[in-house]
Amino acid sequence: MPDASSTQWQRDAAQLPSFYSPKTETSKAQQNDSDVETADLTVSALPRNRDITASPTNDDTGATPSLKFPTTPLSQPPPESLLSPAFTPPATPGTVTPSLVEPRGVPVDSSVPTGGCGTKRPRLLETLPEVECVVRARIPTTSGAEMFLHLYTNNVDKKEHLAIVFGPNIRSKSLDAPREGETEMDRLIRGAYTGRLYPGRLASRLDSGAGQSRAGDNLKSQSQQEAEQGNCSATPPLVRIHSECYTGETVWSARCDCGEQLDEAARLMSLPTNTSGGIIIYLRQEGRGIGLGEKLKAYNLQDLGSDTVEANLLLRHPADARSYGLATAMLLDLGQKEIRLLTNNPDKIRAVEGPNREIVVTERVAMVPLSWKGRGGFRAPEVEGYLKTKIEKMGHMLDLGALPS
Ligand SMILES: Nc1nc2c(ncn2[C@@H]2O[C@H](COP(=O)(O)OP(=O)(O)OP(=O)(O)O)[C@@H](O)[C@H]2O)c(=O)[nH]1
Numbered sequence: 129m130p131d132a133s134s135t136q137w138q139r140d141a142a143q144l145p146s147f148y149s150p151k152t153e154t155s156k157a158q159q160n161d162s163d164v165e166t167a168d169l170t171v172s173a174l175p176r177n178r179d180i181t182a183s184p185t186n187d188d189t190g191a192t193p194s195l196k197f198p199t200t201p202l203s204q205p206p207p208e209s210l211l212s213p214a215f216t217p218p219a220t221p222g223t224v225t226p227s228l229v230e231p232r233g234v235p236v237d238s239s240v241p242t243g244g245c246g247t248k249r250p251r252l253l254e255t256l257p258e259v260e261c262v263v264r265a266r267i268p269t270t271s272g273a274e275m276f277l278h279l280y281t282n283n284v285d286k287k288e289h290l291a292i293v294f295g296p297n298i299r300s301k302s303l304d305a306p307r308e309g310e311t312e313m314d315r316l317i318r319g320a321y322t323g324r325l326y327p328g329r330l331a332s333r334l335d336s337g338a339g340q341s342r343a344g345d346n347l348k349s350q351s352q353q354e355a356e357q358g359n360c361s362a363t364p365p366l367v368r369i370h371s372e373c374y375t376g377e378t379v380w381s382a383r384c385d386c387g388e389q390l391d392e393a394a395r396l397m398s399l400p401t402n403t404s405g406g407i408i409i410y411l412r413q414e415g416r417g418i419g420l421g422e423k424l425k426a427y428n429l430q431d432l433g434s435d436t437v438e439a440n441l442l443l444r445h446p447a448d449a450r451s452y453g454l455a456t457a458m459l460l461d462l463g464q465k466e467i468r469l470l471t472n473n474p475d476k477i478r479a480v481e482g483p484n485r486e487i488v489v490t491e492r493v494a495m496v497p498l499s500w501k502g503r504g505g506f507r508a509p510e511v512e513g514y515l516k517t518k519i520e521k522m523g524h525m526l527d528l529g530a531l532p533s
Pocket residue numbers: 369370371372373374383384386389413414415416417418423426427436440470471472473476495514518524
């Protein structure tokens with residue numbers, strides 16, 4: 129018999145979509161019926177001691193590897209049993225893991241069923257959350273690339289969601305908007321300046337006072353002024369919507385490829401050939417929205433034999449409790465209407481586009497594990513089980529055939 133609060137939660141939850149809910153009461157969350165029906169709760173042992181036999185490519189560019197099927201002659205397509213459920217013939221745009229060497233995406237169009245965005249239609253709330261970029265700062269990185277970290281607040285949760293911005297032409301409208309009573313120093317300190325900071329700088333805009341700029345800044349001033357009028361590149365920026373993963377990003381976990389994906393997204397966005405800039409929206413929805421504590425319990429269940437979906441369901445959480453409305457709102461604040469999205473997850477494409485397609489994903493760029501491409505990365509039975517479950521149960525658009533057997 130449910131208690132009063134869970135009944136209230138269920139009533140609230142009925143109003144909320146599986147993607148794009150503004151608040152996630154994950155500890156009380158219950159899986160929806162479809163999750164239960166599709167879950168196989170039998171114990172499944174992870175394969176051990178796998179040997180990768182896929183031929184490596186020498187692709188240095190990252191996004192679009194040539195995957196080889198070790199047990200299948202190259203002249204023949206891989207057997208159907210090796211294909212992910214979302215793999216369809218190449219005539220359908222966006223549904224194939226690209227096999228070209230250059231880093232490029234495949235066109236997608238969520239407005240048509242064959243547009244490469246899967247078949248699910250996430251229910252989205254009618255209005256987007258409100259977001260405000262309260263501060264940004266330049267971060268020189270250990271790779272030599274530079275990015276601007278934007279910290280956002282919002283009207284639906286108390287978390288500090290982030291946008292990691294690569295390239296000089298992407299600016300936050302809410303950050304640049306003047307605040308009542310603020311001084312130029314206030315603007316400099318919260319990062320609402322153009323060009324670069326340097327000791328002694330007093331004005332937030334480069335053109336706002338003679339003698340304020342230094343040699344070199346005037347050159348930047350031109351591009352910054354263009355940037356203020358919008359992204360001047362014709363190609364949409366590369367975007368990654370990344371959900372927080374303490375284990376994969378901070379404590380070197382080999383249970384998932386989250387850390388590698390974050391690094392690879394940053395690398396692709398920093399490439400000199402990427403002139404359209406890049407944005408990593410870093411959402412604080414740890415453990416696909418269930419939080420770190422619950423994810424650690426899920427890991428123990430995984431060690432007891434469940435896969436990642438089963439473990440969530442056994443803990444009475446949805447298989448995926450995330451939402452993407454904040455990402456949509458942050459991208460709009462950053463002036464984006466069209467993006468190229470780095471993902472294998474078709475649900476993310478529709479969800480980030482927003483309830484009225486406020487944003488359009490024009491291309492999907494696959495995130496293929498580096499070890500599958502022979503370009504480093506890491507191998508572990510745990511991450512292989514994690515990826516296999518994503519393909520088999522969550523509809524991720526990766527070729528299962530590339531997983532070593
Ligand atoms: N509940 C749960 N969450 C996990 C597990 N492993 C990783 N995660 C979380 O999954 C999220 C990462 O998913 P993403 O990298 O966004 O992947 P995705 O949306 O599934 O698909 P891509 O965009 O293709 O990478 C992070 O929040 C991780 O903490 C797990 O075993 N259980």
